[in-house]
Amino acid sequence: MILSEVKTLMRSVYISLHNPDNTKLNAFLKTKIMDLETDKRELVGVFGRTGAGKSSLINAVIGEKKLLPTGSVCACTSVMIKVEANRHNHKYEAGIEFITAEEWKDELWSMNQLRRDNPDSETEGDDDNDLRDIVDKLSALYGDEWKEKTPKNLMDNKYFREIPEFFKPKKKTLSCDSVRPSADAFRTHIFKRNIKAKEAVLQEFNRLHTIKKHFGGDSFKVFTVSSKEFLKKKHLKQHETEMPKLQDFLKNLNDCHSETLNYVSGAHGILSLIQGARCGDADGQKTDVCEQHENKIKHQLGPVQKAMIKAYRAFETCLCEGVETSKCSCEKSLKCINPRKTGRGLNRTRKCVVNKGGIYQPKKGKEINVNMELASFLTDSIDEEFRKTFPNDGKDGPFFGVINKFSLDTEGLIQEYDGVKLQLIFLKTEEEKIKKKLKREIRDRKKKIYNSLTETIANNMQACYKRAAEFRGKGSIQNMKSTIGKHVSESKNIMFDQAKQVMLKKLKDLVDDFDGIITKVQAVKNEISSCTATMRTNIDVVKGGGGQAINVER
Numbered sequence: 001m002i003l004s005e006v007k008t009l010m011r012s013v014y015i016s017l018h019n020p021d022n023t024k025l026n027a028f029l030k031t032k033i034m035d036l037e038t039d040k041r042e043l044v045g046v047f048g049r050t051g052a053g054k055s056s057l058i059n060a061v062i063g064e065k066k067l068l069p070t071g072s073v074c075a076c077t078s079v080m081i082k083v084e085a086n087r088h089n090h091k092y093e094a095g096i097e098f099i100t101a102e103e104w105k106d107e108l109w110s111m112n113q114l115r116r117d118n119p120d121s122e123t124e125g126d127d128d129n130d131l132r133d134i135v136d137k138l139s140a141l142y143g144d145e146w147k148e149k150t151p152k153n154l155m156d157n158k159y160f161r162e163i164p165e166f167f168k169p170k171k172k173t174l175s176c177d178s179v180r181p182s183a184d185a186f187r188t189h190i191f192k193r194n195i196k197a198k199e200a201v202l203q204e205f206n207r208l209h210t211i212k213k214h215f216g217g218d219s220f221k222v223f224t225v226s227s228k229e230f231l232k233k234k235h236l237k238q239h240e241t242e243m244p245k246l247q248d249f250l251k252n253l254n255d256c257h258s259e260t261l262n263y264v265s266g267a268h269g270i271l272s273l274i275q276g277a278r279c280g281d282a283d284g285q286k287t288d289v290c291e292q293h294e295n296k297i298k299h300q301l302g303p304v305q306k307a308m309i310k311a312y313r314a315f316e317t318c319l320c321e322g323v324e325t326s327k328c329s330c331e332k333s334l335k336c337i338n339p340r341k342t343g344r345g346l347n348r349t350r351k352c353v354v355n356k357g358g359i360y361q362p363k364k365g366k367e368i369n370v371n372m373e374l375a376s377f378l379t380d381s382i383d384e385e386f387r388k389t390f391p392n393d394g395k396d397g398p399f400f401g402v403i404n405k406f407s408l409d410t411e412g413l414i415q416e417y418d419g420v421k422l423q424l425i426f427l428k429t430e431e432e433k434i435k436k437k438l439k440r441e442i443r444d445r446k447k448k449i450y451n452s453l454t455e456t457i458a459n460n461m462q463a464c465y466k467r468a469a470e471f472r473g474k475g476s477i478q479n480m481k482s483t484i485g486k487h488v489s490e491s492k493n494i495m496f497d498q499a500k501q502v503m504l505k506k507l508k509d510l511v512d513d514f515d516g517i518i519t520k521v522q523a524v525k526n527e528i529s530s531c532t533a534t535m536r537t538n539i540d541v542v543k544g545g546g547g548q549a550i551n552v553e554r
Contacts, residue, residue: 002264003260003263003264006263006264006267007263009520010267010270011034011272013029013033013271013274013461014030014033014034017029017030020248026181029270029273032266032270033267035198035266035433036262036263036266036267036270037263039413040081042060042253044250044253045057053227054162055068055069056227056228057225057227058083059227059231060225060227060230060231060243061243061250062083062359063231064179065179065231066179067083067092067179068081068083082187090177091175091176091177092176092177092178092179093173093174093175094173094174094175095171095172095173096170096171096172096173096174098163098170098171098172101155101160104155105155106389108151108155109136109151111134111137112150112151115134118439131146138154141159142154142159154514165183176448180261193224193225193226197224198222198224201222201495202220202222205222206274207377211517213387214385214387214392215381219392219393221249221250221339222243223242223243223245223246224241225241225242225243225246226241226243227243229241230243246391265429265431265432266433268425268429269425269426269427269428269429270426272423272425272426273422273423273425273426273506275422276420276421276422276423276425276426286403303402304402304514307398307401307402308398308399308511308514309511310398311389311397311398311507311511312504312507312508312511313387313506314385314389315382315385315389315503315507316504317393318381318382318385319381319382319500319503319504321377321381321499322377322378322379322380322381322496322500323378323496323499323500324373325377325380325381325499326374326377326492326496327493327496330374330377330488330489330492330496331372331376331485331488333373333374333376333377333487333488334373334481334484334485334488335373337350337353337368337370337401337480337481337484347477349362349368350480350481351469351477351480352369353370354465354468354469354480354484355460355465355469357371357461357462358370358371358458358461358465359371359372369453369454370461371454371457371458371461372454372476374461374488374495375453375457375499377452378453378496378499378500379450379453381448382384386446386450390442390446394439394443399442399510399514400439400442402514403435403438403439403442404435406435407431410424410425410427410428410431411428438514441513442510442514445506448506449503449507449510452499452502452503452506453499453500453503455501456495456498456502456503457495457496457499460489460491460495461487461497464483464484464487464488465484467483467485468480468484471483
């Protein structure tokens with residue numbers, strides 16, 4: 001209700017900004033009002049094997065037993081699904097995006113190529129590759145008819161008569177007033193978990209050293225839940241399920257980016273600026289406030305730059321050590337495609353690895369990623385420094401720590417300079433918006449920085465994989481291994497150093513862009529000063545729907 005009321009008010013303010021004599025001011029305020037609509041909700045991923053109960057869990061979390069179909073015999077939701085609150089009306093709506101004919105044609109050719117390269121897999125029942133998925137997908141759409149047809153034949157229009165969206169790709173929306181009962185005959189059965197299960201999960205997590213090294217303290221949380229039992233809501237005691245705790249945890253993810261809080265506080269700042277600009281003349285106080293801001297910015301600039309340079313140099317030292325280790329030990333990284341065991345299954349796995357650019361995820365077992373293995377000595381060299389520099393909790397380190405400490409002390413200035421109080425309220429909201437935006441940007445870019453090591457090596461290896469994939473017939477496996485080994489041996493003096501340089505360049509770009517926090521805050525302050533100089537004569541007090549002046553503090 002509060003959000004709706006304030007949005008209605010701000011639309012009214014936006015429409016009222018039509019004075020042709022103050023284009024700069026109008027543009028400034030309109031931009032700020034439009035920025036209020038930015039969606040800052042968190043996105044949560046749900047991962048697990050087929051039939052693990054992902055859909056049941058989502059149904060339980062949102063309290064709708066039959067929203068997503070669930071089943072124990074086959075995958076009922078085998079495509080990517082996004083679930084979110086409908087903020088426009090009270091209906092349940094499903095937006096379905098259809099694959100285009102051209103995309104399906106490309107997929108058919110890719111699947112056909114993989115089947116031709118592995119002719120024995122289907123008859124031998126090998127579950128360690130993607131061929132079983134291909135068979136299931138084609139059988140679901142074409143029945144058994146696909147086995148004797150070419151990809152060109154399978155694109156015949158007769159197969160898609162009941163799917164008109166296939167020929168005119170578009171998003172189709174289904175809408176209903178309530179959740180329709182699921183037609184599935186079977187329901188997902190989830191094991192009841194308890195404290196022993198939680199301990200077992202944590203023990204298993206502690207064995208995953210490659211993943212665990214990115215987490216610190218209690219940042220990895222486990223909730224023992226039973227989706228099926230929770231949805232029954234019969235005789236469930238607090239200690240029997242932690243579903244309420246999981247629900248609270250997910251809700252709290254959005255507390256720091258609450259849409260209502262962000263919108264209302266932002267609107268309060270804009271209205272304060274408008275009303276403050278037309279309330280008396282406070283040029284003397286404005287000059288004093290500007291001088292104090294300048295001093296605070298200069299005072300904080302030194303520690304910011306010092307922290308950035310220290311972090312950069314630490315990474316540079318770590319990466320130099322990692323490059324030397326990689327050069328000496330890179331042959332060990334190829335053991336994933338040079339196992340001691342031999343056999344048809346392993347040979348097919350090697351073919352899949354080179355066909356897919358060095359990365360292959362079998363249905364059973366661990367993913368094979370040659371690129372990541374080659375980069376492992378580099379990533380190991382920086383992992384400790386990376387955790388300190390970019391902690392997952394976003395509180396400390398040279399980047400997050402500086403953001404949290406940075407302040408223009410608007411609260412203190414408001415107490416001292418009452419004449420520009422409302423302008424300072426606006427500056428405070430702008431400062432908070434900039435800090436939140438920087439935190440989100442750092443979280444996004446830290447992933448790109450870390451992944452750049454593996455991505456650089458992957459790019460260097462692609463031509464090698466392509467050559468290795470071309471071998472056929474007798475001796476092809478040995479030729480594949482030799483081609484990859486030779487390329488790594490010849491490229492190691494350049495490849496690993498190049499990965500180091502790319503990562504350092506991304507770090508340097510982040511440092512340079514991060515220094516822009518000062519420029520951004522300074523720009524906002526200057527823009528406020530230039531705009532408010534003309535506000536007094538060109539903007540009337542903002543009126544509410546009933547024609548009465550709005551109490552900005554309320």
